[in-house]
């Protein structure tokens with residue numbers, strides 16, 4: 001049995017705790033590796049390595065730091081197939097989707113090549129007589145990222161690329177369910193020229209997370225995962241004086257107006273609802289058609305498409321639409337929520353619970369499910385299902401549809417399908433959700449914009465990647481400077497103002 005340890009000080013190190021978590025192949029249900037769960041002492045070693053390496057890195061000019069990112073991008077492209085295969089093997093998503101996972105991280109590395117420009121400060125010449133004022137952005141020191149299972153390449157890169165480009169050292173605590181790709185990324189960073197100690201991967205569970213949150217050397221924590229854990233990490237990290245940004249779960253609504261292109265809307269819902277088996281924080285899990293005629297037409301288009309979805313292992317190639325869920329517990333939980341929806345009285349139009357695949361009977365597969373006539377009071381509406389299950393909630397008016405999205409506790413992403421620019425504009429202006437699509441189902445912003453949800457989908461300030469990533473991983477220092485010039489004003493006892 002393969003064991004996966006940690007990556008500390010530029011080297012693989014074995015775990016010493018004697019505690020391990022199972023890493024499954026979700027397509028076969030087999031345990032394919034054991035990942036070590038770190039002790040506090042192992043985290044201490046990683047932090048000590050990071051703290052020792054960071055000052056020299058911060059003093060390295062930003063252009064040379066950016067060149068490491070440049071080389072890293074090249075190596076990611078070189079190893080794309082290998083990374084995607086390792087990712088699919090532990091996560092279960094299809095190979096094209098796994099490549100997308102790597103590429104969405106790579107795009108953030110590309111953005112970070114602009115570090116010299118992004119780190120330029122502000123300067124005011126002549127802020128007072130003979131006085132110049134300038135501000136600079138300096139790295140925080142040692143910072144950490146705690147990431148979820150569903151994007152094991154993209155989200156670690158969203159965190160460590162900007163942090164390292166800014167001159168910090170980084171401790172990554174990836175998901176214990178798919179730990180191989182994060183370690184491969186750390187190896188590539190070393191190959192790209194990053195000095196040892198600046199990117200450490202410490203595997204673990206709650207114990208390692210708590211050790212990070214309490215460690216006095218770690219200055220900032222970037223978290224992505226489920227909402228209860230995001231809220232917990234935010235509270236504990238900030239109570240310990242750390243900077244924190246913690247992104248949580250989602251229940252993304254897509255509103256379909258009667259004037260929408262119904263074929264386009266149905267295709268969008270299939271891709272955004274069922275891609276990656278619904279295990280995406282930007283998956284559309286609620287469709288809100290406006291008017292019964294729109295709802296009837298939409299459900300009639302969706303049902304045969306969902307029944308025709310091809311579910312299978314990533315090894316089956318491009319012919320597969322989505323793969324298994326990540327673990328047996330996830331499968332049992334999602335099927336249990338479908339049972340619950342039936343009990344609550346929602347209309348289960350397509351039932352994928354019975355799906356089984358010859359040769360892969362122990363894999364964590366299920367087929368796509370479609371609920372119609374879901375209502376606000378049902379648990380399946382309130383809960384993030386995180387599986388291949390789409391709920392149709394019928395609204396009679398645009399205002400009612402908008403109200404549904406606005407009243408939901410999550411506020412990650414949303415979309416509207418319409419041909420009416422005025423309605424789309426009104427929706428984008430009023431909705432209290434962080435990322436909005438107009439005839440675009442998964443509005444994940446590109447690397448040079450920023451990613452972040454509102455309400456219970458995000459805790460703390462500043463979004464991920466883009467200019468906000470650079471702000472989060474740096475702090476501002478402002479210098480007011482005057483050089484002796486022969487002007488002698490004597491002591492000043494009142495606060496200086498720009499008279």
Ligand code: NAD
Nearest residue numbers: 147148149174175205206209225226229247248249250281
């Ligand atoms: P999770 O909350 O179970 O785990 C996330 C991280 O927290 C992992 O590293 C895990 O080891 C750690 N963790 C788990 N339980 C913990 C505990 N009790 N105490 C301390 N740490 C703990 O999330 P997941 O199942 O890996 O990922 C899926 C969730 O992530 C979904 O809710 C999804 O919506 C969300 N997500 C959000 C975004 C976003 O940007 N908003 C992006 C991707 C995923």
